[in-house]
Structures are given as C-alpha cells and as structure tokens.
Amino acid sequence: MRHVIGAVDPQGVHHHAFKAPTAAERRHDFLWRILKQLPGPGMIGVFDRSHYEDVLVHKVRGLSPAEEIERRYGAIAQFEAGLAAAGTRVLKVMLHISKEEQKLRLTERLNRPDKYWKYDPGDVDERAHWEDYQEAYATAIARTSTPEAPWYVVPADAKWYARLAVQQLLAAALADLHLGWPEAHFDVEAEKQRLAAS
Numbered sequence: 001m002r003h004v005i006g007a008v009d010p011q012g013v014h015h016h017a018f019k020a021p022t023a024a025e026r027r028h029d030f031l032w033r034i035l036k037q038l039p040g041p042g043m044i045g046v047f048d049r050s051h052y053e054d055v056l057v058h059k060v061r062g063l064s065p066a067e068e069i070e071r072r073y074g075a076i077a078q079f080e081a082g083l084a085a086a087g088t089r090v091l092k093v094m095l096h097i098s099k100e101e102q103k104l105r106l107t108e109r110l111n112r113p114d115k116y117w118k119y120d121p122g123d124v125d126e127r128a129h130w131e132d133y134q135e136a137y138a139t140a141i142a143r144t145s146t147p148e149a150p151w152y153v154v155p156a157d158a159k160w161y162a163r164l165a166v167q168q169l170l171a172a173a174l175a176d177l178h179l180g181w182p183e184a185h186f187d188v189e190a191e192k193q194r195l196a197a198s
Helices: 053-061 066-085 099-111 113-118 122-127 130-144 159-176 188-197
Strands: 013-017 044-048 092-096 151-155
Touching: 053 066, 053 130, 066 130, 092 130, 092 159, 099 113, 099 122, 122 130, 130 151, 151 159
Parallel strands: 013 044, 092 151
Antiparallel strands: none
C-alpha cells in the first residue's frame, strides 16, 4: 500500500482490508460486504483481499458445496461486469509469492517484535494446503478474468518488482481514463481582475 498508493493524495483513495466475515456479514450474500465498500465517483478503491477469499477459502477448506462455489464464480463475473458498465475501472492483481518466500516472510515476522502484528498463526495451518490454494487461485482467475475486469498475476518474491509492476498497471489504467482537471465554475478573467483589485 505505502509503496504503490502512497504517492496518491489520500483524499482520493478508499482502502479497505477485508478480514474473515463477521457473523452479521455471514447472514448476507458474500458480495454484500463488498458492495458497502465500493469507492465513490472519482475515488480509487483499494481492497486488501476481497470477495475472492469467499471462493478460495471456501473451496480449499470445503466451507461451501461445489455448487455454491460455481454460483459465486458467476456472481463475481456478473458483479464486476456491472461495475465496469457503470463506469468503474476494475483492476485485479494477484501478488504471487512462492512457498519458500512466504516462509521467509513469516519467519521475519516472528523474529522481529515490530512485525508481530502482521503474524497470524493460521498462516502456518494454511501452508499445509499450498497446492490446493494454487489450484483454487488458478481456477478463480480463469473463471473470472474478463475483458472488462482482467486479472494480472504479478510475481512478488522480489518486492521491488511487484511494487513497480503494480504501479505501472495503476498508472496505465489512470492514463487510459484521459482524466483532466475540473473546469472552473466561475469566470476566470473576472476573478483575476477582482483579485488584482483587492
């Protein structure tokens, strides 16, 4: 976040880190909590994790039946197509690290008190399902990457490379919007004269 979005005016960014759904959130469809966090017009929305966790984890851990997982793939594609049709640019990035790199990063978190807050003991449990997660990611990406909401898989073992790649994806997406400054809603020349006379 700091290295990619850090240079953007924070007034223009809506960031949300999704955790495991709460009991209240689980009473709704899995996209309900995502809808609540969509950025407003003119904002850059950044999601740490997202509705994809409700497919990946559910598939690997068997938390939902196969039919529900299939329904969710379709719901995601339809949801994102609707966002794109309404004018939202959807940019999906999977930062792919190797199992070895993940182990190094988790080890660093355990060896540094200033990183304890980033350590989750559940990550070690999930490592036992590494291959299943790789398969689940591949399926989810294949099923939900569309022309209006494509996936970008970025190798992330080297943090500098991942940051640069995501910065370039974001910069290209913003440039493609052909944005300009808002036009003045007042007479500029008249205001220059008023200001000079004041």
